[in-house]
Amino acid sequence: MLEISEISCSLKEGSSERGCIAACTREATRLLGCRRQDLSRVELHRKSIDARKKSNVHFTLSARIDVASGIDELRLLEHVPPRDARRVRAVDGAEPSFERPRNAANVPDADERPIVVGAGCAGLFAALTLAEAGLAPLLIEQGDDATRRTSAVRHFNATGELDPASNIQFGLGGAGTFSDGKLNTGTKNPLHRLVLRTLVEAGSPRDILWDAKPHIGSDVLPEVVTNIVARIRSCGGEVRFRTQVTDIELDARGAVRGVTVTHEGRAEHIPARAVILACGHSARDVFALLRHCGVALERKTFAMGVRIEHLQADIDRALYGTAAGHPALGAAPYSLVAHLDNGRSLFSFCMCPGGEVVAAASERGGVVTNGASLNARDGRNANAALLVNITPSDLPGTDPLAGIELQRSCERRAFACGGGAYRAPAQLVGDFLQGRASTGPGRIAPTYPRGVTWGSIDEVLPAHVIDTLREGLPLLGRRLKGYDCPDAVLTAPETRSSSPVTVVRDRTSCVSVSTPGLYPCGEGAGYAGGIMSAATDGIRCARALIDAQRA
The missing domain is CATH 3.50.50.60 (FAD/NAD(P)-binding domain)
Structure with a gap:
């Protein structure tokens, strides 16, 4: 089996599996110097969006190809131009499978x-x-x-x-x-x-x-x-x-x-x-x-923070430029990180394009947020966790479950700050950066289903998490235009991104x-x-x- 990578494909052609395979077939016959009938199977293996140049947003594909019976793979590889040699390679097409029973004696009592x-x-x-x-x-x-x-x-x-x-x-x-x-x-x-x-x-x-x-x-x-x-x-x-x-x-x-x-x-x-x-x-x-x-x-490093919401259309424009809104692209995802001088990092996690913030509590009297999207990802808002690591050295004592107790205490503080009924504390980014309480939303309506209580989130999370959020948000705004816009919504807390144990x-x-x-x-x-x-x-x-x- 052969694999060909770095196949460029337009948004129009790449909007369907058939179009992607057509682009892969065309490039395969060109690189290998063969006819379509010399290829018994062309399978789309990977498809990604290349948005490095906003003036030329397109898809990049890779394909796996079986040659027809009687065709020598190695002879085909000899036709690949030297400048393209790194894009074409022979691969083992075998895929892992579940192990099957060897005999009846395998079945336990x-x-x-x-x-x-x-x-x-x-x-x-x-x-x-x-x-x-x-x-x-x-x-x-x-x-x-x-x-x-x-x-x-x-x-x-x-x-x-x-x-x-x-x-x-x-x-x-x-x-x-x-x-x-x-x-x-x-x-x-x-x-x-x-x-x-x-x-x-x-x-x-x-x-x-x-x-x-x-x-x-x-x-x-x-x-x-x-x-x-x-x-x-x-x-x-x-x-x-x-x-x-x-x-x-x-x-x-x-x-x-x-x-x-x-x-x-x-x-x-x-x-x-x-x-x-x-x-x-x-x-x-x-x-x-x-x-x-x-x-x-043992204790392990985990992370806590907030959910941040923007208009999905703003994220699309920031990432795709004039191609934003093209039906082949869908809602744009992002992944961001900012490394601060104090040794801490602020990073996005579980980004949900066109999604909503969900109420993820599992204990009575505690507020927890998470994010979700439907398959279509057609909601008005984009949301993601915005997190800061909690290391074992940040925790008191020696109890291996100290991280769980920290999570629980933040969730209970959020419940109190939200006013009960699992309402979540929320604050606008502009107010958060200025250290003032929020009184209501701007352009972006929060999607948390139990409703939010506007105010300050400073009391909900540990001081080093709040400080890192406050210092890191402007840095993320330089990496993705508009990320620190004043009316983006912060909903707290996101405490369950990973296990503390x-x-x-x-x-x-x-x-x-x-x-x-x-x-x-x-x-x-x-x-x-x-x-x-x-x-x-x-x-x-x-x-x-x-x-x-x-x-």
Whole structure:
């Protein structure tokens, strides 16, 4: 198989998959000096927007090509002009797949089947990997299935009545289900293609296979994760919702021998020698349980800050110039960072083009914000988290859960500053930079569904976070025109961008260093930072468990 990169494509031609493939085919025949019939297959592999020159915004493509039977790949490569040689290479077209059962003996006894705790992206892909391998896992999720969870979120948005077990954070699909479903990642892993292909098979749009910044959308994800659950069950796995782990039972050696769960007020002991813990970064009760059980925990760096909202049209113009609004481009995303002289950094995270700020509380009496977009990304506003790192040295004492307590205290202060009912504190950027309270919005109407209380956000977050926001916003305004415009809206707080805890595991076996049989996994355990990295970590931990059972 050959791969050709750096194929330029106009916005008009690149508006469809067919047009992109036509551009790739044209460039392939030119570079290889061959005819169209010499190519048996041309597949779009990657598509990105090149907006470095606002006068010439276009797409850049790469394609993977199979040559027709009887055609010598190496002879074709000899025709590539020397100046283009770096753009064309031979690649291995094999893609990773789920491991299949080797024989009936692989199926464990009912009292020894592996348990997966948490049905977020890490837990879903861990359970799917185990199920496809014939190990009949039990997947436990404290929240609801997608339908009931969606109803719980809508009910909270409308009434302020929070279900602590089923909300934006908890339930099928985890926090990612209601945060746009962005799949771009800074990591490179051959398992990414397996994850993307699985998501497409479950109902995601096909363009995630090649889009450089793929996303699914919070309106599509509930169906996707529901279909993955159906696949787990069809392979022999069991999935239980509204089931909460309340104890991890250890033997005399400190190894896992089972879990205790509650469902509808009834406790049940489930024996197990292997538990994949994929509980997510907001499962504070689980972290407290781990500390009680003596499982090795460490503090880790995390981040807190605010959600910032602009008009999407302003962001589009700043990034795309006169091409802004072209239907092939869609709503423009951004990624920004400013490094300050004090050693701190201010950075954007989880940017949601054409999206809205969501109410992401999972504990009563605390306000939490996050962001989401629908698949169309056609909302009036753009929003993103604007964050500052919290390092272990910023925390008092030695408690490994000190970061959780800091998050909780900020969320409770926000609840009080918002006036209760899960209203969020909000302030205009211009007022924030001048150190004065806001009294209402300008051009940009905040989208947080429970409503905002205008004033000052200084009391909500730690002083170094506020100081870094205040110093860094003008710097970001120099990188992206209008970013620090006076009527941009800051809604506080964003506290759940990542886990403040690492559940320490062995690098190779993925097993807890203190607790044999426990496999800490995904974002909550400190080993991922988004949907893609969490999903691949779920597959990795499941494969490590499979290898251990077969050893």
